[in-house]
Amino acid sequence: MAEPLLCLQHVCKRCGGLLAVDHVSLAVEVGRITALIGPNGAGKTTLFSIISGFLAPSEGRIFHRGTDITGMPPHLLARRGIARTFQIMQPFAGLTVHENIAIGAHLSRRSRAEALDAAADVASKVGLGQVLERPAASLTVAARKRLELARAVATNPELLLLDEVLAGLNPGEVAAMMPIIRHLAGRGITIVMIEHVMQAVISLAEHVFVLAEGRIITQGAPQEVVGNARVVEAYLGHGAAARLAAAGGTHV
Amino acid sequence: MKGASLAHIVLVIAALAAVPLLTASNVVLNFLVVALLVALVGQGWNVLAGYGGQYSFGHAAFFGTGAYVTAILQMRYGVNAWIAFTLGIAGGALVGAAIGALAFRSGLRGSYFALVTLAFAEVLRILASVAPVTGAGVGILIALDLRPQAFQFQGRVPFYWIVLTLVAVSLLIVRLIEQSRFGAWLVAVRENEDAARAVGVDTARVKLAAMTISAAITAAGGGFYAQYFLFIDSGIAYGPWISIAALLAPIVGGIGTVFGPLLGALVVKTLGEIAKLVTGDAPGLDLVVYGGVLILVVAFAPQGIAGLLTSLRLRFARLRSSPPERAHG
Ligand SMILES: Nc1ncnc2c1ncn2[C@@H]1O[C@H](COP(=O)(O)OP(=O)(O)OP(=O)(O)O)[C@@H](O)[C@H]1O
Ligand SMILES: [Mg+2]
DSSP states (O other): OOOEEEEEEEEEEEEEEEEEEEEEEEOOOTTTEEEOOTTTTTTHHHHHHTTTSOOOOOOEEEETTTEETTTTTHHHHHHHHHEOOOOOOOTTTTTHHHHHHHHTTTTTOOOOOHHHHHHHHHHHTTTTTGGSBGGGGGOOOOOOHHHHHHHHHTOOEEEEEEETTTTOOOOHHHHHHHHHHHHHHHHHHEEOOOOOOOHHHHHHOOOOEEEETTTTEEEEEEHHHHHHHHHHHHHOOTHHHHHHHHHHHOOO | OOSOOHHHHHHHHHHHHHHHHHHHOHHHHHHHHHHHHHHHHHHHHHHIITTTOOOSTTTTHHHHHHHHHHHEEEHHHOOOOOHHHHHHHHHHHHHHHHHHHHHHHHTTTHHHHHHHHHHHHHHHHHTTTTTTGGGGTTOOOOOOOOOOGOOOSSHHHHHHHHHHHHHHHHHHHHHHHHTSSSHHHHHHHOOOOOHHHTTTOOHHHHHHHHHHHHHHHHHHHHHHHHHHEEOOOHHHHHHHHHHHHHHHHHHHHHSSSSSEEEEEEEEHHHHHHHHHHHTTTTTTHHHHHHHHHHHHHHHOOOOOHHHHHHHHHHHHHHHHHHHOOOOOO
């Protein structure tokens, strides 16, 4: 068995009295799309912030390709090939789309011209080719989500952490975004995506982790996981699975 | 493309270089020397604040260090004036790096950073007003030695060439920054530090480098001031007047642009002179004028004169490209 690209061991994050992340251990296999799902406030974004170095875990260790990366600052993790997007979008608001993506591309390219070329390339792949010279601040939500994605992709990551890049999009926009994500995975980028859009999780992810109240409550193939009673209860509240089953029994 | 091209810089410097060929007026030359000095000092501020988004209220710390190192090395240690001037720039850079390391290491941003730079400049001013090496309250007089080797000249024209050269170099440095990866990273830090870190930017290091370059440019202004006026004291070298001049010129001219500080320095100095003529040089009047200018710029032209020019150019371009509408249905 190949060693996992990313491995978390008993990672905890205490926020005041609250355990936002509670002994999370998980492994992300190379080359596939993994989804991280769970109800609001489960600790998904916090977990991403820990993996990408923005937050230090209170306990536990994180390994990237077998190297302990716990506590490494974000810029060094980015240079190791770990890129993230932000759920609350963080564009370089005063810059154009082109310049925004170029800053990502500069990670592996010193030359301004090369970075701008690479950025234009990435932009056309994620469907931003037409708005290159627009200020980032003037974009629609859907375009800003793409910009988040493009800037991360421009760093040439091997591991891409996507925090709800489909949230707030209409069904047409979601449908347009899915092949882009699939294409990135096809290029060999390992993807971990936090997502609430279940249809996207089922169609994109090969493996799903379910986080609730800071804990991984189950994991597995997407089809199995969404049918799991504990997952349904985590989302809809205690007893919901039973009620659903009962309701399903009378109607079908 | 919004950046200034090399041709623009050559053109502007050539035009300014022609001034002494057209006039020998000491009034004009003195005015321009001081305006260019402010442009230089402001360009230093512009690197850190205009491009890096780190607003300093204490660039006097670098100006004063450049001035004092230049003067002290000559008068106390017999060092050649040019070497002293060069070491003054290095000294300013060092002070910039030290303050930057302290401020950025402890994560100071925004108004906290501004206040800390102000505090450092004030501490240096107070130290300079009591330490024997700086001449304490008396200040330092650089002995008259009117030879080029001593960085002293009979007339104002050579000083004019020198400060113009320094300004030209500062314009080229800023253009170089604009076109480099470092410049892109610096602007990224200004726009969004978290986003910058996420794409691999070592924000602390970028800010530190910007502060060092910024301080060096401003320190060159301080060293030049010492040679031009041959006298400094703690109020001149480390006083708030120069911290204000350093930020006013680029804000008026357009922060984060190559020509902003030069443009702003010329405008601000011109307004200052007009005010002096009108009111007969009442004390503190310059500050009133500067305050007024600052309010106007912030209210009506937040991108400064450079920003106004850009939007005017865009408007004209649009007018020209769209044919006038005809009124018939
Ligand atoms: N800096 C912080 N200080 C205190 N509490 C925090 C902090 N950051 C997050 N939390 C808490 O930690 C928990 C997890 O938050 P997190 O944003 O990680 O959830 P999430 O799973 O991403 O939710 P969503 O689906 O709404 O994005 C929440 O209860 C939140 O209030
Ligand atoms: Mg979240």
